[in-house]
Amino acid sequence: xxxxxxxxxxxxxxxxxxxxxxxxxxxxxxxxxxxxxxxxxxxxxxxxxxxxxxxxxxxxxxxxxxxxxxxxxxxxxxxxxxxxxxxxxxxxxxxxxxxxxxxxxxxxxxxxxxxxxxxxxxxxxxxxxxxxxxxxxxxxxxxxxxxxxxxxxxxxxxxxxxxxxxxxxxxxxxxxxxxxxxxxxxxxxxxxxxxxxxxxxxxxxxxxxxxxxxxxxxxxxxxxxxxxxxxxxxxxxxxxxxxxxxxxxxxxxxxxxxxxxxxxxxxxxxxxxxxxxxx
Amino acid sequence: xxxxxxxxxxxxxxxxxxxxxxxxxxxxxxxxxxxxxxxxxxxxxxxxxxxxxxxxxxxxxxxxxxxxxxxxxxxxxxxxxxxxxxxxxxxxxxxxxxxxxxxxxxxxxxxxxxxxxxxxxxxxxxxxxxxxxxxxxxxxxxxxxxxxxxxxxxxxxxxxxxxxxxxxxxxxxxxxxxxxxxxxxxxxxxxxxxxxxxxxxxxxxxxxxxxxxxxxxxxxxxxxxxxxxxxxxxxxxxxxxxxxxxxxxxxxxxxxxxxxxxxxxxxxxxxxxxxxxxxxxxxxxxxxxxxxxxxxxxxxxxxxxxxxxxxxxxxxxxxxxxxxxxxxxxxxxxxxxxxxxxxxxxxxxxxxxxxxxxxxxxxxxxxxxxxxxxxxxxxxx
Amino acid sequence: xxxxxxxxxxxxxxxxxxxxxxxxxxxxxxxxxxxxxxxxxxxxxxxxxxxxxxxxxxxxxxxxxxxxxxxxxxxxxxxxxxxxxxxxxxxxxxxxxxxxxxxxxxxxxxxxxxxxxxxxxxxxxxxxxxxxxxxxxxxxxxxxxxxxxxxxxxxxxxxxxxxxxxxxxxxxxxxxxxxxxxxxxxxxxxxxxxxxxxxxxxxxxxxxxxxxxxxxxxxxxxxxxxxxxxxxxxxxxxxxxxxxxxxxxxxxxxxxxxxxxxxxxxxxxxxxxxxxxxxxxxxxxxxxxxxxxxxxxxxxxxxxxxxxxxxxxxxxxxxxxxxxx
Numbered sequence: 001x002x003x004x005x006x007x008x009x010x011x012x013x014x015x016x017x018x019x020x021x022x023x024x025x026x027x028x029x030x031x032x033x034x035x036x037x038x039x040x041x042x043x044x045x046x047x048x049x050x051x052x053x054x055x056x057x058x059x060x061x062x063x064x065x066x067x068x069x070x071x072x073x074x075x076x077x078x079x080x081x082x083x084x085x086x087x088x089x090x091x092x093x094x095x096x097x098x099x100x101x102x103x104x105x106x107x108x109x110x111x112x113x114x115x116x117x118x119x120x121x122x123x124x125x126x127x128x129x130x131x132x133x134x135x136x137x138x139x140x141x142x143x144x145x146x147x148x149x150x151x152x153x154x155x156x157x158x159x160x161x162x163x164x165x166x167x168x169x170x171x172x173x174x175x176x177x178x179x180x181x182x183x184x185x186x187x188x189x190x191x192x193x194x195x196x197x198x199x200x201x202x203x204x205x206x207x208x209x210x211x212x213x214x215x216x217x218x219x220x221x222x223x224x225x226x227x228x229x230x231x232x233x234x235x236x237x238x239x240x241x242x243x244x245x246x247x248x249x250x251x252x253x254x255x256x257x258x259x260x261x262x263x264x265x266x267x268x269x270x271x272x273x274x275x276x277x278x279x
Numbered sequence: 280x281x282x283x284x285x286x287x288x289x290x291x292x293x294x295x296x297x298x299x300x301x302x303x304x305x306x307x308x309x310x311x312x313x314x315x316x317x318x319x320x321x322x323x324x325x326x327x328x329x330x331x332x333x334x335x336x337x338x339x340x341x342x343x344x345x346x347x348x349x350x351x352x353x354x355x356x357x358x359x360x361x362x363x364x365x366x367x368x369x370x371x372x373x374x375x376x377x378x379x380x381x382x383x384x385x386x387x388x389x390x391x392x393x394x395x396x397x398x399x400x401x402x403x404x405x406x407x408x409x410x411x412x413x414x415x416x417x418x419x420x421x422x423x424x425x426x427x428x429x430x431x432x433x434x435x436x437x438x439x440x441x442x443x444x445x446x447x448x449x450x451x452x453x454x455x456x457x458x459x460x461x462x463x464x465x466x467x468x469x470x471x472x473x474x475x476x477x478x479x480x481x482x483x484x485x486x487x488x489x490x491x492x493x494x495x496x497x498x499x500x501x502x503x504x505x506x507x508x509x510x511x512x513x514x515x516x517x518x519x520x521x522x523x524x525x526x527x528x529x530x531x532x533x534x535x536x537x538x539x540x541x542x543x544x545x546x547x548x549x550x551x552x553x554x555x556x557x558x559x560x561x562x563x564x565x566x567x568x569x570x571x572x573x574x575x576x577x578x579x580x581x582x583x584x585x586x587x588x589x590x591x592x593x594x595x596x597x598x599x600x601x602x603x604x605x606x607x608x609x610x611x612x613x614x615x616x617x618x619x620x621x622x623x624x625x626x627x628x629x630x631x632x633x634x635x636x637x638x639x640x641x642x643x644x645x646x647x648x649x650x651x652x653x654x655x656x657x658x659x660x
Numbered sequence: 661x662x663x664x665x666x667x668x669x670x671x672x673x674x675x676x677x678x679x680x681x682x683x684x685x686x687x688x689x690x691x692x693x694x695x696x697x698x699x700x701x702x703x704x705x706x707x708x709x710x711x712x713x714x715x716x717x718x719x720x721x722x723x724x725x726x727x728x729x730x731x732x733x734x735x736x737x738x739x740x741x742x743x744x745x746x747x748x749x750x751x752x753x754x755x756x757x758x759x760x761x762x763x764x765x766x767x768x769x770x771x772x773x774x775x776x777x778x779x780x781x782x783x784x785x786x787x788x789x790x791x792x793x794x795x796x797x798x799x800x801x802x803x804x805x806x807x808x809x810x811x812x813x814x815x816x817x818x819x820x821x822x823x824x825x826x827x828x829x830x831x832x833x834x835x836x837x838x839x840x841x842x843x844x845x846x847x848x849x850x851x852x853x854x855x856x857x858x859x860x861x862x863x864x865x866x867x868x869x870x871x872x873x874x875x876x877x878x879x880x881x882x883x884x885x886x887x888x889x890x891x892x893x894x895x896x897x898x899x900x901x902x903x904x905x906x907x908x909x910x911x912x913x914x915x916x917x918x919x920x921x922x923x924x925x926x927x928x929x930x931x932x933x934x935x936x937x938x939x940x941x942x943x944x945x946x947x948x949x950x951x952x953x954x955x956x957x958x959x960x961x962x963x964x965x966x967x968x969x970x971x972x973x974x975x976x977x978x979x980x981x982x983x984x985x
Contacts, residue, residue: 011791015803018788018868021861022810025821028831032824042829085703090981092696097704104707106974110914112922112966114939115959118946119714122956126717148710151703156977163984171348172381174368176395176446181695186394190385209815212924212943226816233820233929237827245817252812260805273429 026249033242050243059228060244067225070139071207074146078203079196081147082154087188089155090162091170105159108152117216120145124217137219145217146207153206154199161195162188289513290323291499297360299324299482300345300450305354307340314340316506317354327476327483329493332503338486341503342452345484346375359449369398374448378455380439382427388414388438389423395446413441416475433464440472444479453485457492469495490530494518502526523660527576534582534623535658536575543569548657549594550575555618558594562652567659574658579624581654584613584640585647595655597648599623601640611638615646623648715963722956725750733953753957763958766936771965773852773927773937774920777859778867781916782909784860785867789908790901792868793875804872811865819858819929826854826930850932858926863919867912874908907976914973918966938962 033051037044054060088095089102108116124134124141134141169191173183189196211226218227232238286293298321307315315337322328330338343349345356347368355364363371374395383391389410396406414420417437427435436459443451456472457465473496476483487493493500494514501511510517510526521527524535536559538552543565550559550573559575567573589596599617611629614622625648631639640646724733757763792803810818825831826848833845848854878901886896924939931937938958946955 008791011787011794014784014787015791018784018864019803019806021784022806022864025818025825025861026810026813028824029817029821039829081703081706084699085707088696088700088703090985092700095700101700101704101707102978103974104704104711106977107970108711109977110918110966110970110973112919112939112962114922114924114942115718115963118942118955118959119718120710122717122721122952123710123714144710148706151706155703159981160984163981166379168377168379168381169383171346171368172375172377173383173394174348175346175371175373175375176442177369177398178394179367179369182398187383205812211816216946226814229814229816229820230925233816233823237820237823241817241820242824245814245820248817249813253809256805256809256812260801264801270428277429277431277434 026245029242030246030249033239033246035239035242038239039237050239051247054240054243054247057240059223060225063223063225063228066139066222067208070143070146070224071204074143074150074207075200075203077143077147078150078154079200082151082199082203083158083189083192083196085151085155086158086162087184087192090159091167091188105152105155108149109156111149113210113212114216116149117145117213120148120213121216137217138222141217141219142214142222142224145213146203146210149213150203150206153202154196157195157199157202158192161192165191288498290326291321296323298322299326299359300484301355301357302341302345303355303357305341305344305356306352307337307344307349308352313506315344315351318506318508320501320508320511322482322484324482325480326498327473327485327496329485329487329497329500330503331487331490331493331500333488336503337506338488338503339454342375342454342484342486345450346373346452347371372449373452374443374446374450375452376439376443376454376456378458380427380435380459382435382438382442384427387424387426388419388430391427391438392442392445395442399446409445413445417441432459432461433468436460436468440475444475444481448481450482450484453483455487455489456485457489458487465492472496494530502529520656521576521658524574524576524658527656527658531578532624533576533578536577538573538575540565540567540569540571540573540657543567547652550657553619555597555621557597559655560594560652561655561657563657565657565659567657571659575655576658577650577655579612579626580610582623582625582648582650584615584625584627585649586640586644588647589649595650595652597623599646599648601642601644601646604638604640604642606633606638613640613646615648617648718956718959721952722753722960723750724953725752750953753953754961756954757957757961762936763941766938766941767961767965769935770921770923770937770939773855773859773935774917774923777856777863777920778913778917780856780860781864781867782913785864785871785912786905786909789868789871789875792872793878807865807868807872815862816925819862819926822854822858822861822930823849826857849930850934852931852935854930855927855935855937858930859916859920859923862926863916866915870911870915871905871908874905874911878904911973911976914969914976918969918973921966922962 034046034048035042035044036047036049085101085105089098089105120141121137124137128134169187170183173187174180178186209226210224211230214224215227215230218224223231229241229244232241286296290296300320300322302318302320302322305315305318306313318341330341332338340349344351345358347363347366351364355362357363358372363373383394386394392410392413393406396409401409410423411420414423417440419434419437419441422430422434422438427438430438436456440456453472457468460468469492472483485493485496497514499511499513500517502509502517504525509529510522512520517526518530521530521533527533527535536550536552536557537554538550538559540548541551541558542549545564546562548561548563548565550561551557552559552575559577561575565573588598597615597617599615601613602616602622603614605612606629609629610626613625613627615625617623627639629639633639721733788807792800792807795803823830827833828845828847828849830849832848833842836842837845882900882904883896886900887893891899921937922939923937924943927935927937927940942955942958942962945951945958
């Protein structure tokens with residue numbers, strides 16, 4: 001849709017406004033992280049002292065480590081479960097409970113977090129009463145909660161990839177003598193790899209970002225990074241939180257740009273090869 | 280020459296030949312839609328059999344049932360005497376070349392071709408040897424390490440063919456094998472396919488919507504429409520002796536005259552056509568009695584055009600005015616308006632180069648049409 | 661091994677050895693089937709246990725009587741002395757929600773704030789998505805990346821950034837004072853306005869992305885055909901572009917509206933005590949008042965409000981998957 005489009009001044013204005021709206025707050029966050037003054041919106045000269053404060057805080061380190069641990073473990077499980085669910089929903093035809101299953105896959109995408117959080121907590125309490133597990137809430141309960149809602153996101157990505165993929169390749173493998181399980185391992189899963197990677201990253205980010213569900217299902221002693229940030233910002237502005245935000249933004253920006261760059265290079269390489277082979 | 284020898288190229292004529300593929304009363308529904316409707320078919324070893332028809336006629340469904348991707352709603356399929364109906368695709372002695380080629384994008388050409396052999400648990404050295412052999416055969420020797428997206432369309436087509444052939448299937452199924460190629464490449468590849476087929480002696484079943492492709496390639500063609508076979512026969516039989524108006528007009532172009540049989544004898548039939556009114560004489564007998572309503576098909580290239588009136592009055596003659604000319608280079612198509620405002624299509628080779636754009640027959644010229652007794656075919660439906 | 665030797669033998673013989681015994685066939689058939697069942701069963705079971713079952717617990721507790729104990733509710737099913745089972749279902753919690761204006765107002769307020777925010781997101785997001793679709797390929801990729809990037813950064817920190825902008829000594833007030841539009845700082849933080857800003861800011865990418873995905877499928881030649889047939893640009897927009905992008909509008913709106921209705925962080929951080937939304941009330945009932953039955957009733961009532969939009973979203977998702985197949 002890109003050719004012969006005249007630049008509409010209205011569209012360009014809206015685009016610039018939208019980008020400014022999205023990025024100015026983030027820019028200000030970064031800007032004030034280098035503020036010497038303890039009162040955030042008042043400029044007191046350039047300083048990196050909040051970064052030092054941040055790095056020296058044991059509390060912050062503990063929260064970061066807990067959050068990363070939860071995020072990486074829950075992302076792995078969510079990717080496995082979500083991929084299985086996606087394959088089952090798209091490739092196995094209609095089985096008993098199909099509608100219920102697909103409903104349970106999409107519901108977490110839009111379910112208000114307060115509801116998911118509350119209901120999971122009540123489940124954990126009930127399980128604890130009946131089975132004696134979980135004995136105490138924290139790392140394990142947060143991980144289970146995160147697996148549950150992020151597997152839905154993975155499943156949706158996988159579902160959409162699979163649906164867009166013709167069954168030709170899988171049929172061709174069967175035709176060449178591969179049994180269904182073999183087809184899954186040799187053909188379907190490798191082709192789904194990019195989708196699974198995207199799913200893992202998404203699950204990882206969702207877990208790192210979650211405050212509410214973690215607040216509900218966490219127990220004493222287990223404080224994730226968002227929970228720590230929240231407990232601080234509720235009572236006002238903290239320059240060290242600005243510093244933390246800056247670090248997160250920089251890490252994410254580098255990651256996204258790197259990913260974008262790699263994808264662009266692959267695309268170009270592929271296009272070049274296709275041109276060379278005479279297409 | 281003994282009777283037996285004359286059947287070598289035409290096993291379907293041999294009453295003693297055992298069919299290699301036997302399809303018995305195959306039906307396939309998708310919910311309410313009947314894709315394939317109670318079809319019987321026998322294909323013999325070494326044939327190159329085409330299923331020809333428009334989209335949605337059921338040809339692909341039939342092919343997919345042969346491959347095992349669809350389970351028939353009713354009927355049985357036998358290949359080489361074994362009932363294959365309930366055998367899953369990965370256990371059938373049948374391989375398929377997909378319309379999209381379905382080359383695994385994450386594997387090299389070699390790996391693609393070796394895939395089927397590895398599934399059979401064939402020894403590594405043997406796999407390597409056979410992959411090399413088949414790559415040589417399809418002239419892709421140096422391309423083994425490439426990925427599919429690094430190949431041109433024609434090369435991909437050959438990889439797909441090699442991958443299906445390397446397993447030495449009893450039957451090779453080809454779904455629109457030349458569909459994705461451009462016209463020039465298609466013509467060249469047609470002959471390559473025929474050479475490979477006759478060299479290996481594998482039975483080919485081809486699905487195509489392209490009648491020219493079917494005519495060139497096949498030993499026999501089955502023309503399909505709405506899930507049934509309309510006619511099955513050699514390309515010549517189908518073209519020269521169509522059984523119905525549907526076939527006559529689907530395969531090539533034709534002129535159809537409606538009329539009644541006025542004389543039916545052992546060696547010829549005479550039909551009185553109306554609109555335009557004329558007598559048509561055909562040099563073979565017909566099974567229907569005199570007075571029956573029939574149709575006569577006369578192919579455009581069988582009709583001779585002339586500027587001078589015929590000397591004697593006889594059947595198979597018409598007079599008309601050239602109303603349209605389509606110049607196609609090696610031949611021209613003329614529309615001749617005859618009595619009753621009917622247009623007759625005639626094609627005639629351009630043996631002489633037209634001077635200053637003047638054709639042998641020009642617009643509004645009065646012309647005379649005639650054809651041989653052997654040119655027309657009587658159609659009863 | 662014998663099978664392998666056979667398959668090497670040669671042409672048209674039997675690269676394809678069929679299993680000889682029907683028993684073997686049956687066994688392999690069963691294996692194949694069970695393997696598939698496992699693929700279905702594992703995620704299915706997980707969701708039943710950790711997604712569906714919890715709702716029934718919430719439902720159960722919402723129908724129980726509150727008490728000061730641990731857990732802070734009375735069991736619904738109890739054994740009386742003579743071995744009679746007593747099932748006690750209490751709808752008091754729901755009646756309480758209905759009778760107290762605070763809750764009713766909060767519900768209405770939540771839906772209104774979410775609805776208005778969704779509409780603002782649509783007004784902003786539609787032209788932005790359209791501008792991205794019409795941009796040249798390279799620019800398009802960069803713009804898309806810019807829209808997605810905030811999504812990967814911490815949601816909490818992006819809301820936090822607005823505190824610095826909206827507070828009395830914040831950048832917006834500074835700017836307005838500097839220009840001279842106002843003489844003294846105006847109150848922006850802890851108002852309804854701040855909540856709107858926060859929701860629109862947070863959920864704008866959720867509106868833009870589905871719209872973009874939908875618009876990209878739009879065939880440009882349709883617009884050319886319309887203009888070729890004499891339609892002016894604005895008429896073309898109204899008669900061709902807009903109707904064809906309705907699926908994107910609905911998907912984007914649902915993705916904003918549903919989570920925004922149950923939003924907790926934004927009203928808490930930017931709205932202060934002045935803006936009541938259901939999410940906050942639920943959390944407070946649960947964490948501060950320790951009233952689990954009422955918190956559960958609030959959750960069930962919130963679900964009732966959202967069940968229709970959620971079903972609609974579910975249907976759109978299913979249709980999209982089917983359309984791709």
